[in-house]
Amino acid sequence: MKKKLTLGRVLIFAVLLLYTAFLFFPIITILLTSFIPSNELATSTDFVWWSAHMNLDAYKTIFAYDSYMDLTGLPGLVLGLFNTLWLTLVPLILGLLVAGLSAYAFSKSDFPFKEKLFKFSVIIRAIPLGAFGVISYVFYSAIGWTGENGFMPLLIPGMFGGIATMFFLRLYFDGISNSLIEAATLDGAGFFRCFKDVMLPLAKPAFFAQFIFGFVGGYNSYLAPMLYLQNQPKYVTLQLYLSEIRSLFPNAGSENIYCAAAILGMLPLILIYCFLQKYFIEGIATGGVKE
Amino acid sequence: MAKKTLQNKKKWRKEHYLALIVACLPLLGFVIFNGFPLIISFIGMFCNVDLYDLSNIQWNNFEGFKSVFIPGHANELFYFDLSKYFYKAVIITAWIASTQLVTLGISMFIATLLHEKPYGAKLFQILFFIPYICSTVAVSLMWRWILDMDGGILNSILGTNTDWLHDTKTITWCVIIATIWQAPGYGIVMYKAAFSNINNALYEAAEIDGANAWQKFRNVTLPGISPTTFFLLQAGVMAGLLTYDLAALIIPDAWGSVGGVESMGLTLMRLVHYLINNSTTSDANGVSYMVSCACVISWLLFLVTGVISVILFNRREKSVK
Known part of the structure; x- marks a missing residue:
């Protein structure tokens, strides 16, 4: 059925269009600037809307040379992306497996103190601990996980799998019938075998949702790398690199480089999002409400 | 039993x-x-x-508490008056946290419009989520260029020559505008899901009773989405009170030099970070006291966020019933 064209509907469309303009105006601005040659930016005191000599020099400069090259032979952006990927993926994947196993135990098997432990987890999870995000540095520095070992606080805690992730997966597992597990157990499959061959394939969407939620968080995370890895150029992450871009390219008229770097930093997630937007929205929406 | x-x-x-x-x-x-x-x-x-x-x-004989709360007390320990910055940071943090209400309002408004199923609703929803997945670092680079005094697009459009990022009158607004640009995407998705969970029969019943669009919104939609509202409010206020990234990235040098610019970009988390950072890089006398002050501020933030969480969580539980 075709909907009627009414004034109200046109108005709604107009407002949404306006909001889209508000959201994309900044992104288009930096996209534009990233193509403008440096010398034109340096000489102009006004915003340069257009140039006859638009080029990709800013992007080339980012990949051409910066001080990170001396260290590893890789430009900062590439090194940053590499570090971001392993620092995000290793704890994320291991943590998901651990949280999955824990959720599986809580959902499908029986063990001493099960109910009590679960209640304890629920209570402890409800405490908002965000305020300790920075002061935790004191703890990690006391156990020597700063400086050279600054990657440890980013790597190790995540490997234990979050309680929230465990709750989310447990809820999903509860919806999966016990009969498959029972059948597998009768065939002689143990705890881990059941998890790997029965639960994991069945709960793929739940794991995937949590994976996306965690990946976006890890990719964009700035506070923790800044706290623990700031003075360790070898472990620079993508976001740290972006936050340093001004000091890496301090010359006048380097704004095109900053804009190009911001675009390059945003691009990977936006591209992945465009292909998997359905899963993204589901993953973030369900990953957020974790109880 | x-x-x-x-x-x-x-x-x-x-x-x-x-x-x-x-x-x-x-x-x-x-x-x-x-x-x-x-x-x-x-x-x-x-x-x-x-x-x-x-x-x-x-x-340490409550020196940490005294330095944070009593004006002028820290002068003897450090080379600056910590409590002055602390009270300033409290105001700025509260201000930034309260803009979460604006974010919430925008989310609800846009989600309501999307729920009316306008042309291209699907595409709009996809587009509206993009700012949310952009990193705060890239977003801050973006806004710093837009708000730049020389060559920034905002001054060019308005024909002004304001130094948005350094003028004490506008500095906090820079953080707020970037937050409002980035944050609503999440709320829109959550509200959209909440709207579709409301029982359609309730709307039909309201229509039979002769309710107009506003009455339907007020009496059916609003109670239906209130668990989501409380959840978003809780998450949003928490994020606002713990603002670090955007404030530190958009106004990086404002707090860096104490006694320099009387900055407005100082949030409580930045103050904690400053104290920790300074205590590890310098070896002045007041160093351990600085960590002590950082602990005091962190615990204060923890208690405030805790109380707000409990209140909003209870309200949410009630609204579910």
Whole structure:
């Protein structure tokens, strides 16, 4: 059925269009600037809307040379992306497996103190601990996980799998019938075998949702790398690199480089999002409400 | 009761203990990596803790509390008046946190419009989510260029020559506008899901009773989405109170030099970071006291966020019923 064209509907469309303009105006601005040659930016005191000599020099400069090259032979952006990927993926994947196993135990098997432990987890999870995000540095520095070992606080805690992730997966597992597990157990499959061959394939969407939620968080995370890895150029992450871009390219008229770097930093997630937007929205929406 | 005694009599085998260990792992990680920082920062409020030798802990006679709360007290310990910056940071943090209400309003408004199923609703929803997945670092680079005094697009459009990022009158607004640009995407998705969960029969009933669009919104939609509202409010206020990234990235040099610019980009988390950072890089006398002050501010933030969480959580539970 075709909907009627009414004034109200046109108005709604107009407002949404306006909001889209508000959201994309900044992104288009930096996209534009990233193509403008440096010398034109340096000489102009006004915003340069257009140039006859638009080029990709800013992007080339980012990949051409910066001080990170001396260290590893890789430009900062590439090194940053590499570090971001392993620092995000290793704890994320291991943590998901651990949280999955824990959720599986809580959902499908029986063990001493099960109910009590679960209640304890629920209570402890409800405490908002965000305020300790920075002061935790004191703890990690006391156990020597700063400086050279600054990657440890980013790597190790995540490997234990979050309680929230465990709750989310447990809820999903509860919806999966016990009969498959029972059948597998009768065939002689143990705890881990059941998890790997029965639960994991069945709960793929739940794991995937949590994976996306965690990946976006890890990719964009700035506070923790800044706290623990700031003075360790070898472990620079993508976001740290972006936050340093001004000091890496301090010359006048380097704004095109900053804009190009911001675009390059945003691009990977936006591209992945465009292909998997359905899963993204589901993953973030369900990953957020974790109880 | 009968079930419980039965369970107690159950014989636990090896595999049950295996399940117990596996089940406890996330809890164990949580307790280790949150419990110890909690304990150390609690001790740190009352004692000077040597970060490199935890056996060296000395009672500091509430110096941390005094330096944070009593104006002028820190002058003797540090080279600046901490409490002045603390009270300033409290105001700025509260201000930034309160803009979450604006974010919430925008989310609800846009989601309501999307729920009317306009042309291209699907495409709009996809587009509206994009700012949310952009990193705060890239977003801050973007806004710094837009708000730049020389060559920034905002001054060019308005025909002004305002130094948005350094003028004390506009500096906090820079953080707020970037937050409002980035944050609503999440709320829009959540509200959209909440709207589609409202029972259509309620709208039909309201229509039969002769309710107009506003009455329907007021009496059916608003109560229907209130659990989501409280959830978003809780998450949003929390994020606002703990603002670090955007404030530090958009206004990086404002707080860096104490006694320099009388900055407005200072949030409580930035103050904590400043104290920690300074205590590890310098070896002045007041160093351990700085950590102590950082602990005090962290615990204060923890208590405030905790109380707000509990209140909003209870409201949410009530609204579910």
